[in-house]
Amino acid sequence: MKMISCHDCPLHDCGPFIPHSEEEKTFLNGFKAGEMSVEPGTQILLEGSNAPQIYTVLEGMGLREKTLEDGRRQVINFVLPGDLLGLQAGIMGEMQHTVEAVTRMRLCVFRRESLWTLFRNRPELAFDLTWIAAAEEHFLGETVATLGQRGGIERVAWALVKIFLRLRGLEKGTKEAVPLPYRQQDLADALGLSLVHTNKTLSRLRAKRLADWSAGTLRVPDVAALAEVAMTDPEALPRRPFL
Amino acid sequence: MKMISCHDCPLHDCGPFIPHSEEEKTFLNGFKAGEMSVEPGTQILLEGSNAPQIYTVLEGMGLREKTLEDGRRQVINFVLPGDLLGLQAGIMGEMQHTVEAVTRMRLCVFRRESLWTLFRNRPELAFDLTWIAAAEEHFLGETVATLGQRGGIERVAWALVKIFLRLRGLEKGTKEAVPLPYRQQDLADALGLSLVHTNKTLSRLRAKRLADWSAGTLRVPDVAALAEVAMTDPEALPRRPFL
DNA sequence: CGGGCCCTTGAGTGTCCTCAAGTTATGTGG
DNA sequence: CCACATAACTTGAGGACACTCAAGGGCCCG
Numbered sequence: 435m436k437m438i439s440c441h442d443c444p445l446h447d448c449g450p451f452i453p454h455s456e457e458e459k460t461f462l463n464g465f466k467a468g469e470m471s472v473e474p475g476t477q478i479l480l481e482g483s484n485a486p487q488i489y490t491v492l493e494g495m496g497l498r499e500k501t502l503e504d505g506r507r508q509v510i511n512f513v514l515p516g517d518l519l520g521l522q523a524g525i526m527g528e529m530q531h532t533v534e535a536v537t538r539m540r541l542c543v544f545r546r547e548s549l550w551t552l553f554r555n556r557p558e559l560a561f562d563l564t565w566i567a568a569a570e571e572h573f574l575g576e577t578v579a580t581l582g583q584r585g586g587i588e589r590v591a592w593a594l595v596k597i598f599l600r601l602r603g604l605e606k607g608t609k610e611a612v613p614l615p616y617r618q619q620d621l622a623d624a625l626g627l628s629l630v631h632t633n634k635t636l637s638r639l640r641a642k643r644l645a646d647w648s649a650g651t652l653r654v655p656d657v658a659a660l661a662e663v664a665m666t667d668p669e670a671l672p673r674r675p676f677l
Numbered sequence: 678m679k680m681i682s683c684h685d686c687p688l689h690d691c692g693p694f695i696p697h698s699e700e701e702k703t704f705l706n707g708f709k710a711g712e713m714s715v716e717p718g719t720q721i722l723l724e725g726s727n728a729p730q731i732y733t734v735l736e737g738m739g740l741r742e743k744t745l746e747d748g749r750r751q752v753i754n755f756v757l758p759g760d761l762l763g764l765q766a767g768i769m770g771e772m773q774h775t776v777e778a779v780t781r782m783r784l785c786v787f788r789r790e791s792l793w794t795l796f797r798n799r800p801e802l803a804f805d806l807t808w809i810a811a812a813e814e815h816f817l818g819e820t821v822a823t824l825g826q827r828g829g830i831e832r833v834a835w836a837l838v839k840i841f842l843r844l845r846g847l848e849k850g851t852k853e854a855v856p857l858p859y860r861q862q863d864l865a866d867a868l869g870l871s872l873v874h875t876n877k878t879l880s881r882l883r884a885k886r887l888a889d890w891s892a893g894t895l896r897v898p899d900v901a902a903l904a905e906v907a908m909t910d911p912e913a914l915p916r917r918p919f920l
Numbered sequence: 921c922g923g924g925c926c927c928t929t930g931a932g933t934g935t936c937c938t939c940a941a942g943t944t945a946t947g948t949g950g
Numbered sequence: 951c952c953a954c955a956t957a958a959c960t961t962g963a964g965g966a967c968a969c970t971c972a973a974g975g976g977c978c979c980g
Contacts, residue, residue, distance in 0.1 A: 500822045503908055508822035525804070525811040526915075530818055553800040560803050561768070561796050567810035568768040574817035575773055579743045579751035581824035582869030586968070617926070626825030631968055633928065648927090665746050672769075829936070860958065871937055876960065891959090 437469045440677075443542075444492060445516050450603045451676045461556060462677055465548050470541045478541070479520050479533040486546050488520035490677050494539030497620060500531045509624035511573065512597055512616070515604055516676050518566055524549050525567075537615050542677075562675035569674060581626050584665065589625040590635045591664035594645050598654050603671055607651075614652040639663075680712045683920075686785075687735060688759050693846045694919045704799060705920055708791050713784045721784070722763050722776040729789050731763035733920050737782030740863060743774045752867035754816065755840055755859070758847055759919050761809055767792050768810075780858050785920070805918035812917060824869050827908065832868040833878045834907035837888050841897050846914055850894075857895040882906075 438444070440463040446453050454462065467487070472478060472494075479485050481500060496513035510531050513519065523529045524546045553560045580592050601612035622632035639645045644660045646653040654660055661668035681687070683706040689696050697705065710730070715721060722728050724743060739756035753774050756762070766772045767789045796803045823835050844855035865875035882888045887903045889896040897903055904911035 500818060502822065502826055506826040508825045510818050510821055522811050522815060525808050526815065530815045550800075550804075553804050557793075557796040557800075557803070560800070560807070561793075564803070564807045564810055565768050567807055567814060568765050571810060571814045571817060572765060572769065572773045574814060574821060575743060575753050578753055578817060578820050578824060579745065581821060582751045582866070583745055583749040619926085623825070628969055629927090630929090630970080634968095637928080862958085872959090873938080873961090874936055877936095880960080 437466075438492075439463055440466060443677075445490075445676055448516070449605050450671055450673055451516055452673050454677070458556070458559065461559075465544055465552065466542060467545045467548075468543045470543050472535045472539050472541070474535055474537055476535045476539075477532055478535060478539075479523065479529050479531075481529055481532045483523070483529050484527060485520050485523045485529060488518065488524045488544045488546060488549075489541040490544075491515045491517045491519065492540040492542055494535060494537045495615060496533055496535045496537075496539055497616075498531050498533050499623070507623050508626070509620055511577075512600075512620075512624070514600055516674075518676070520546075521563070521567060536620070559677075562677075565675050586627060586631060586635050587638060588664050589627065590621070590632065590639065591644070591660050592666055593621060593625055594639070594647065594652065594654065595657060595661050595664050595666060595668060598645075598652055598657065598660075599668065599671060601652075610655055611651050611653045613650060614647060615650045680709075681735075682706055683709060686920075688733075688919055691759070692848050693914055693916050694759055695916050697920070701799070701802065704802075708787055708795065709785060710788045710791075711786045713786050715778045715782050715784070717778055717780055719778045719782075720775055721778060721782075722766070722772050722774075724772055724775045726766070726772050727770060728763050728766045728772060731761065731767045731787045731789060731792075732784040733787075734758045734760045734762065735783040735785055737778060737780045738858060739776055739778045739780075739782060740859075741774050741776050742866070750866045751869070752863055754820075755843075755863075755867070757843055759917075761919070763789075764806070764810060779863070805920075808918055829870055829874060829878050830881060831907050832870065833864070833875065833882065834887070834903050835909055836864060836868055837882070837890065837895065837897065838900060838904050838907050838909060838911055841888075841895055841900065841903075842911065842914060844895075853898055854894050854896045856893060857890060858893045 440454075440459045443459075445451050469492075470489070478489065478496065491513060493515055498510040498513060500508045500510060502508070513533060519533050519541070520529065552563070580589055584592060597614065598612060601607060601614070602609070606612050618632055618636065619629050622629045625632065627635070636647060639660075643655065644663060657668045683702045686702075688694050713732070721732065721739065734756060736758055741753040741756060743751045743753060745751070756776060762776050762784070763772065795806070823832055827835060840857065841855055844850060844857070845852070849855050861875055861879065862872050865872045868875065870878070879890060882903075886898065887906060900911045
């Protein structure tokens, strides 16, 4: 597998991402330590570990998750291309969740110490980094509100709207259908619902023709209608910085 | 009310905060736009607004909260001295939650544009800012895991452990008791439980002599025992940067 | 053809919710 | 000083939503 230069990064000109200037690309390329491919099921970052690397997802999908002492699992978020992994360890010194690959993934690798160089020499990029952290915080805030306040069908609808819009923004799939290679158990663990209940709730949404997730494909004929069930706005995601 | 210089900031030498160098203090002092006192009930920052200021809490307590379209309220976090407010608006351009004062509060005010100066001229402080954002993300991740996976009594115990340790770290109250001037409804909305159920759960903890929250004071004779009910580690909080 | 993984469906249970009433503490005006 | 109003906390009863347990079906792979 050949290493791609940041100048040819597949994330550039991809829907939601704010492109870098040529000069930034050159800087980032020096920043880049390599590339990594992982198989489904691989743990990329481990809760409690102090990984020396941070990654940007180039391709593939994964999960952020936390495990309680007695084994219960909480899925914190779905990991898609463009996401930055390991920022917590890079900044605070220790990962607070695990990141696991669900499909085969390709990752762009940076060394943690380079962060200092970035903060010293590239204030705009440091700002972008903080932007990314703040955006993550925003998303988690919404998740907290969902788990705390929304009922079963609202939760499922909310999650499907969110991930559908993210994937469509990435120009995966078509206007109505996107690939979604997770298990129902993953969604259940993300929403704090049991597998059985999640399954039955997905059936209800399918019966109402609001969302059909089967065979690894999510079909949403009318996002606005689904968003209404979710009690949320189907707002397009803002363009965001990356890397 | 006279404005305090950053050189005499009450947060310095206060338990959990990493002090600034003299030089940093001088820089921050130029950064400071003023001071603000607010009465209980005041909305300091509004969801959806684009506030031109960011604040550091010097004294008092408050709440971060989000409101769903139909009025349901989710408390995102409890706001204590040392917390930074408005970073989201400062970085991303819009607040995603409301911040409300519960007691009288005193706030240190900064202008949002100063953030740029900070990123350009003070990489260590910019790094600290990102540290704060990452820490917030970490905490919200734990909250998501709590709302998603823990049952009623575990949730309440978890929240009481967290806030008890935070307050004790700030050297409020004694070793066993700290002031906690919120309503049961606030805790209920933070944990996604009904007021009635929260009340009954607090009673159970009181009966077991694990935690007694009444008359605005939280008493925890044995943090480790309470943490065990919460299925969490009663880990001391790491020292953290501020401002 | 057997085994494993995931999805599906049914039945019974329990946690947590809503509704409702009552108590306590605090503040206000007569 | 007392009647009244308000806000928060408390307690009881009945019901709904989501959970666990259980069993069966589809699919892939060895």
